[in-house]
Every structure is written in structure tokens, then in C-alpha cells.
Amino acid sequence: MSSKIFKPGEMVDFVVVGSGSSGGVMARELSQAGFSVLVFEQGPRLDAADFEHDELKYQYLHGITNSPLDSPQTFRKDATATALRPDHANPLVYARIVGGSSNHFTANFWRLHPVDFHEHSLLGDIPGAALADWPISYEELEPYYTKVEWEVGVSGLAGSSPFDPPRSRPYPMPPVPVKSSGVLMELGGRKLGLHPYPAPLAITSQVYRGRPACVNCGFCNGFGCEVRAKSSSLYTMIPEAEATGRCEVRSSSYVYGVGVNDKGRVTGVHYFDAKKVEQFQKARAVVICANGAETPKLLLNSKSNRFPDGLANSSGIVGKHLMFNQGGSVHALFEHELNEYKSVQVTRVIHDFYNSDPKRGFYGGGGIDSRISKGPADWALDAGGDLPLWGPALKERLEGYTRSMVCAGHTTSLAVPTNSVSIDPQLKDAWGVPAMRVTYKDHPDDLKIAAFMQDRAAEIMDAAGAQKIWRTSISELKGSVHLLGTCRMGNDPTRSVVDRYNRTHDVPNLFLCDGSSLVTSGRGQPTLTIEALSFRAAHHIGEAARRNEI
Amino acid sequence: MASPSTTRREFLLGGSSGLTAAWLGANWPVIARAAQHAHHTAATTPGKFVFLSPTQAADIEALTVQIVPDGKTPGARAANSVYFIDQAMATFFSWRGAEFRAGLAQFQSGFSDAHPQAAVFAMADAQTQAAWLHSVETTPFFGTVRQLTILGMFADPKYGGNAGGEGWKSIGFEDQHVFVPPFGYYDAHYQGFVPYPGSPAAGAKQS
Numbered sequence: 001m002s003s004k005i006f007k008p009g010e011m012v013d014f015v016v017v018g019s020g021s022s023g024g025v026m027a028r029e030l031s032q033a034g035f036s037v038l039v040f041e042q043g044p045r046l047d048a049a050d051f052e053h054d055e056l057k058y059q060y061l062h063g064i065t066n067s068p069l070d071s072p073q074t075f076r077k078d079a080t081a082t083a084l085r086p087d088h089a090n091p092l093v094y095a096r097i098v099g100g101s102s103n104h105f106t107a108n109f110w111r112l113h114p115v116d117f118h119e120h121s122l123l124g125d126i127p128g129a130a131l132a133d134w135p136i137s138y139e140e141l142e143p144y145y146t147k148v149e150w151e152v153g154v155s156g157l158a159g160s161s162p163f164d165p166p167r168s169r170p171y172p173m174p175p176v177p178v179k180s181s182g183v184l185m186e187l188g189g190r191k192l193g194l195h196p197y198p199a200p201l202a203i204t205s206q207v208y209r210g211r212p213a214c215v216n217c218g219f220c221n222g223f224g225c226e227v228r229a230k231s232s233s234l235y236t237m238i239p240e241a242e243a244t245g246r247c248e249v250r251s252s253s254y255v256y257g258v259g260v261n262d263k264g265r266v267t268g269v270h271y272f273d274a275k276k277v278e279q280f281q282k283a284r285a286v287v288i289c290a291n292g293a294e295t296p297k298l299l300l301n302s303k304s305n306r307f308p309d310g311l312a313n314s315s316g317i318v319g320k321h322l323m324f325n326q327g328g329s330v331h332a333l334f335e336h337e338l339n340e341y342k343s344v345q346v347t348r349v350i351h352d353f354y355n356s357d358p359k360r361g362f363y364g365g366g367g368i369d370s371r372i373s374k375g376p377a378d379w380a381l382d383a384g385g386d387l388p389l390w391g392p393a394l395k396e397r398l399e400g401y402t403r404s405m406v407c408a409g410h411t412t413s414l415a416v417p418t419n420s421v422s423i424d425p426q427l428k429d430a431w432g433v434p435a436m437r438v439t440y441k442d443h444p445d446d447l448k449i450a451a452f453m454q455d456r457a458a459e460i461m462d463a464a465g466a467q468k469i470w471r472t473s474i475s476e477l478k479g480s481v482h483l484l485g486t487c488r489m490g491n492d493p494t495r496s497v498v499d500r501y502n503r504t505h506d507v508p509n510l511f512l513c514d515g516s517s518l519v520t521s522g523r524g525q526p527t528l529t530i531e532a533l534s535f536r537a538a539h540h541i542g543e544a545a546r547r548n549e550i
Numbered sequence: 551m552a553s554p555s556t557t558r559r560e561f562l563l564g565g566s567s568g569l570t571a572a573w574l575g576a577n578w579p580v581i582a583r584a585a586q587h588a589h590h591t592a593a594t595t596p597g598k599f600v601f602l603s604p605t606q607a608a609d610i611e612a613l614t615v616q617i618v619p620d621g622k623t624p625g626a627r628a629a630n631s632v633y634f635i636d637q638a639m640a641t642f643f644s645w646r647g648a649e650f651r652a653g654l655a656q657f658q659s660g661f662s663d664a665h666p667q668a669a670v671f672a673m674a675d676a677q678t679q680a681a682w683l684h685s686v687e688t689t690p691f692f693g694t695v696r697q698l699t700i701l702g703m704f705a706d707p708k709y710g711g712n713a714g715g716e717g718w719k720s721i722g723f724e725d726q727h728v729f730v731p732p733f734g735y736y737d738a739h740y741q742g743f744v745p746y747p748g749s750p751a752a753g754a755k756q757s
Contacts, residue, residue, distance in 0.1 A: 052706075053706070053725075053727070054705075054706050055704070055705055055706070056642075056701060056705040056706060056709055057706075060701070061642055069645075088646075157743070157751050158750060158751065159745075159749050159750025159751040160743065160745055160746075160749060160751040161749075162746055162748075162749055164750075175743075177731040177732075177733075177737070178731075178737050178740055178743070179731075179733050179734065179737055180732075180733060180734035180735060180736035180737045182737070183736040183737050183739075183740045184736055186743075187736075195746055197743075198743055215727070215728040215729070216728065216729040216730065216731070216733070217726075217727050217728060217729070218729070226727075334736075336734070336735030336736065337722070337734050337735050338733075338734040338735070338736060339722070339733045339734040340733075340734070341723055342724075342729040342733040342734075343729060343731070343733055375704075376704040376717075376718060376721060376723045377700065377701055377703075377704035377705050380700045380703070380704055380721070381697060381700050381701075389617075389687050389696065390616060390617040390618070390683065390687065390696060391616065391617070391619065391680070392619055392621060394617070394618060395618055395619055395620070395621035395625055396621055398618070398720070398721050399621055399622055399623060399720070399721060399722075401721035401722055401723065402721065402722035402723075402734075
């Protein structure tokens with residue numbers, strides 16, 4: 001818990017909005033650099049002892065995620081459609097607790113590859129999309145990838161994939177023990193001439209920096225880790241930030257606006273405290289790390305005479321280019337028991353199809369992993385493409401739980417200008433803050449690469465000896481937990497929101513760093529890149545602050 | 551090596567003989583705090599229905615039994631899915647209650663209109679029930695009951711279903727908090743990761 005408590009009205013060097021993957025890194029780096037840092041988190045502070053193996057609570061009752069009951073969203077597929085509140089769920093989902101979504105993610109921890117940063121130069125324009133190069137290269141980000149892997153703790157086997165991008169250090173921990181799904185995917189993949197390799201995971205395989213090794217309980221995806229083995233910000237960056245004595249994490253505090261002065265500089269943040277009382281916190285600079293949905297929402301809700309279209313939105317693209325990640329998976333049944341509910345979700349990955357290949361006739365690439373990503377209840381409700389609705393056939397399928405696995409594709413989503421997070425003109429949340437409206441329709445190439453990857457996954461499972469294979473339906477996405485691209489990074493202020501150091505083009509003391517900064521979607525698993533960007537941005541923000549250039 | 555027979559509660563309380571003190575010390579510094587947090591997973595003894603009337607409960611239970619019947623292992627009846635549904639509508643899914651009641655009323659009246667001789671779904675024979683379900687299986691109400699039946703089999707027993715962990719047992723899910731490899735048949739027979747020729751990892755044999 002925070003030992004530092006800033007006094008009411010006390011000016012701080014930095015307010016960081018959001019305590020998740022990026023916010024945690026930002027808080028640690030800036031506070032360790034000697035600055036005073038106040039982190040705001042919408043949700044409560046929980047610890048390992050507060051988490052449970054409770055599927056209903058976390059998957060259906062929004063135990064740690066944004067709830068449609070108090071924080072509703074609307075969805076439409078394009079601007080011609082009426083935006084409606086989906087039943088019982090929000091389109092854009094994230095964990096609303098200290099540590100954010102780094103608590104409940106699967107912990108797949110893939111680096112981007114060098115090609116991700118300059119696909120537009122390689123492939124040119126794609127009709128209907130705004131494919132662009134990043135303003136930075138893989139080589140510039142590599143030191144920060146390495147820093148993440150060692151600072152938060154990642155297990156893996158460097159160089160085990162022929163497609164592994166260049167790296168300056170190996171992983172700090174060996175891979176976690178392989179599961180039967182990994183063995184089978186490796187078997188099938190190698191038969192087909194592919195190159196399965198041990199999955200890099202933000203999960204400890206041995207005692208690391210005072211945290212225990214994973215105990216293989218199996219409740220990773222969608223759950224907070226009960227033994228502190230998942231390398232979430234809650235267990236890594238946040239405690240180290242607080243240990244400096246210069247960082248306070250103010251939980252259950254909802255930032256709804258950013259204050260600006262007549263010079264066009266931010267002055268602090270407006271927020272609701274835990275009692276829903278409006279407050280203002282002064283800051284010399286603000287870093288918004290609220291995720292790819294909440295960050296544009298906060299900017300668009302921070303209108304003023306000087307920024308009538310929302311803060312840092314002179315380009316008009318705040319909230320636009322929303323990207324998820326498509327997929328394309330198969331369920332497979334084998335002769336013997338796999339017991340996939342035991343241990344981490346993923347132990348083998350295939351990146352042979354990572355690059356976009358013009359010979360396929362469409363843009364896109366992806367990775368494939370082996371898993372069963374859900375607990376028994378969620379699996380039983382969604383165990384494959386033609387899951388019987390009811391009766392003996394359903395019962396028989398359910399009885400195959402321990403012999404089942406998923407071969408899951410994770411693929412690209414193109415940046416489409418009309419896909420966006422905007423502000424709903426009518427809907428407000430439980431605090432009276434205008435709610436977000438999601439507009440999303442997959443680019444046709446997104447669906448094609450998902451189908452392509454599903455075909456590869458089916459081939460792998462067939463080669464592995466699956467008794468039966470079921471395909472999941474490939475359809476247009478109506479939501480995601482990967483919230484990307486809505487305040488994209490770039491050199492041109494008319495076509496991007498933040499510069500190459502995550503400073504907004506419009507406001508010198510306002511920075512944005514989270515999934516919103518990503519220019520392209522990668523192939524799923526964006527968290528490592530988000531944290532690497534945050535380490536890099538924090539380094540440059542700190543240097544700029546020392547030079548009095550903020 | 552077999553997994554230690556460790557329930558979550560046993561693990562949290564540090565009472566498993568399969569785990570050494572050194573292991574526990576290294577693996578879980580917060581075990582003392584977590585022990586206090588341990589929730590029960592014991593079977594919930596069904597009481598009387600709160601949301602459903604006895605007639606409604608009978609129809610809903612008959613529906614759950616059709617949706618997940620007994621097979622090689624017990625189905626929704628043994629797991630008390632109907633009690634889960636009752637608890638759900640009375641408490642954590644109460645905001646869906648009005649829609650549920652309306653759907654159930656329509657389901658019941660539709661059945662009795664079509665089967666005046668049977669009148670009540672729960673009293674009809676299994677073939678009649680199944681035939682009727684085929685005609686309504688695309689309705690939102692059926693979808694809701696299907697979802698709740700399955701949740702009632704596999705959600706934590708503290709919510710009223712999954713009695714004694716019967717749902718979990720029926721699919722082979724072990725309610726334990728710690729497992730050690732091998733986890734399944736195939737990883738038990740795995741020979742280790744062999745790096746690809748020429749790769750930087752060549753020479754390293756890993757699990």
C-alpha cells in the first residue's frame with residue numbers, strides 16, 4: 001500500500017492516470033528518477049488474498065472488470081447504424097483494479113517483430129485502411145523489451161524460435177513446464193515443418209525477485225493471480241514505485257477530465273474520489289495510461305474553449321483507428337487426457353505465419369498457440385463451433401473436457417479510420433460522465449487472415465492425431481480486451497496524436513502511453529510492447545523534465 | 551509424479567503433506583493472509599426455493615435435466631442446477647428476473663396449449679419434453695435456461711449449484727489449488743524441447 005500520501009492541494013510533478021501495464025511502469029520509472037508521482041486508479045486496491053477461483057464472479061458478474069451496469073458502453077458497426085447497449089456486456093473490457101488488465105491477462109508475452117514497425121513501407125497502402133509505419137524501429141525499442149522482461153519477470157527460451165526477433169539478453173527465467181496441449185501442438189507442428197517453441201510468459205517459473213514460482217493452478221486468463229506468480233503491475237512495478245516514498249496510488253478514484261490553462265498547458269486532473277465527490281489534483285505534467293478505450297474517452301470528454309474538439313485532438317483522430325486482434329481457432333479432442341485446466345494457459349507458440357505475405361492475396365499475419373483458455377463453466381458454454389445446444393450430445397461433449405484443447409490463432413487487425421471510440425451523445429455512466437460509443441467493423445482482410453490461421457490450426461491438430469476437430473465461427477468482432485491504436489504515435493501532427501516519445505503534439509506537458517499509442521496491432525499479445533513503450537517514454541519524459549523541457 | 555491431493559482450502563491453510571515447509575516458504579510469502587481468505591467449496595445444502603414457485607421449479611428442473619442429462623457421469627439434476635437458477639434470479643442476476651418470469655410463463659403456456667393432456671412440462675414424458683424443446687430451442691428464454699443450467703453445473707458451489715462439486719467431477723475437473731507436472735498423458739511422455747538446428751537455443755534441452 002502507498003506509504004506516501006499527498007496533501008490536498010499539493011502540487012505533484014506527475015499525475016499518472018491508470019495503474020495497469022503502462023501506468024505501473026510509468027509510476028515506477030518516474031518515481032525512481034526522483035519525481036513525485038500520484039497514480040489514479042478507477043478501481044479498488046486488491047491483493048493476492050482477495051482473488052478467487054470463481055468463474056461466475058469474474059466472467060459473468062464483472063468481479064474485477066468494468067461493469068456495464070455502472071459504466072455502460074454502446075456499440076454500432078458503422079456510423080449509419082444506431083449505437084445500442086449490448087445485453088449484459090460491454091464491448092471493450094478491461095480490469096478496473098490497481099494493476100489494471102495486467103492482473104487478468106493470459107500473460108502471453110510476445111515481442112513485436114522488426115517488420116511490425118514498417119509494414120506500410122513494405123506493403124504500401126491497403127484500401128479501406130490507414131496502415132502506417134511507426135515513428136520508431138524495433139531496434140529503438142529492443143532495449144526496453146529487454147528491460148521489461150528482466151524488471152517484471154518473464155519466462156521463456158531465447159532463440160528457440162527461428163523467427164524470434166533480435167534480442168540483447170536471454171529471458172531471466174526458463175520456460176514453465178510444457179503441458180499436453182503444447183506437446184501436441186509441437187508434435188503436429190514439427191510434422192508439418194513448422195517451428196513450435198516454448199511460450200514466453202509473464203509468469204514466474206522459479207522464485208524471482210521475492211515472488212514465488214507459479215503453482216500451476218490454471219486460473220490465469222480472466223483472473224488475478226493468487227500467488228503473485230503473474231508478473232502484473234500490482235506485484236511488480238506498483239510496489240517498487242511506492243517503495244521510493246515519492247509515489248501514491250490513489251485507488252477508487254475516477255479521473256473524468258484534464259484541466260488546462262489559457263496557455264494551453266494541462267494543470268491537473270478532475271476526478272471523483274471514492275465517495276463520488278468531485279476533486280481536482282494539481283500536477284506539473286499528466287501522463288495518461290488509462291488504456292486504449294479510457295484514454296480517448298478522457299481526452300474527448302476534456303473539451304474546453306481552447307480545445308473544443310477534445311484535448312490533444314487538433315488532428316481529429318483521437319479515438320480513431322481502434323484495433324482489436326482477430327483470431328481463428330479450432331477445438332480438438334484427443335484419445336488421452338490432457339487436463340488443460342491445470343497450469344498456465346499457453347506453453348507452445350508457432351510464429352511461422354507471422355509475416356504478411358502478399359502471395360496470400362490479403363494483408364495479415366499471426367501466431368498460433370496451444371491452450372484451453374477457459375475454466376470449466378466458460379468452456380462448457382463455448383466448446384467449439386458446433387457445440388450441441390442440449391441433450392445427450394451436449395453431455396457427451398462436456399465429458400470430453402479433460403481430453404480437449406484449443407489451437408488458437410492470434411492475428412492482425414488493420415487500422416480503419418471509421419473504427420473508433422467516441423462519446424455517446426446520450427448515455428452517461430453512474431458518475432454522470434458521458435459514456436463511450438464503440439464503432440467497429442473488421443476490415444475484410446482481418447477476416448481472411450483469421451480464416452487462414454484457422455486452417456493452419458486445423459492442419460496442426462490433424463497432424464497431432466486429433467480424434468475430432470471443431471472450428472469456431474469466424475465473424476466480425478463486436479468487442480475485445482485488446483484496445484489499440486486510438487491515439488496513434490507518429491511524426492506528423494496532422495495524422496497522429498503523440499510523438500515518438502509519447503508526448504502529445506498539441507500539449508507540451510501531456511503524455512499518453514498505453515495501447516492507444518500502437519500504430520499497428522501486432523499479432524495479439526500487445527502487453528509487452530505497451531510496457532516497453534512505457535519504459536521508453538518514461539526515460540525520455542524524465543530526461544526532458546530534468547532539462548526543464550516540459 | 552502425481553499431483554498432490556490438495557484442495558484449495560488445504561493448500562491455503564498449508565496443511566498438505568505433499569508440500570514441504572521450504573517449498574511453501576519459497577512459493578508463497580502471503581500464505582498466512584490467504585488462509586484467512588479461503589472460501590468454502592463444500593456442497594450447499596438446498597433449501598426451499600426463493601424465486602421460483604414449486605411448479606416453476608419443477609418445470610425448470612425438468613428443463614435442466616433435458617439440457618444436460620445424465621451420461622457416463624451425472625448431469626444437471628445431480629448438480630442442483632435448478633437451485634443455482636433460483637439463487638441467480640433471486641440475487642446476483644435479479645435484474646434479469648422479470649424477463650425470466652415472462653419467458654417462463656410463455657414457455658409454460660405454450661406447452662400446455664400444445665399438450666392439453668399433459669398440461670405441465672415437468673409431468674410430461676421425456677420424449678414429449680424433448681420434442682417440445684426442439685420447437686423452442688432458439689428462443690431467448692431457452693438460451694437463458696441453457697446458460698444458467700451450465701453455469702449451475704460448473705460455477706463455484708457457493709452459488710447454489712454444482713452440489714458437492716458434482717458438476718466438476720462429471721467432466722474430470724479437480725478442484726485443487728496446486729498441481730505439479732506432468733499434467734496429462736502427453737506431457738508425461740514428452741522427451742523435451744529439441745532446439746532447431748542453427749538456432750541460438752541449440753544445445754539447450756528444456757522442458
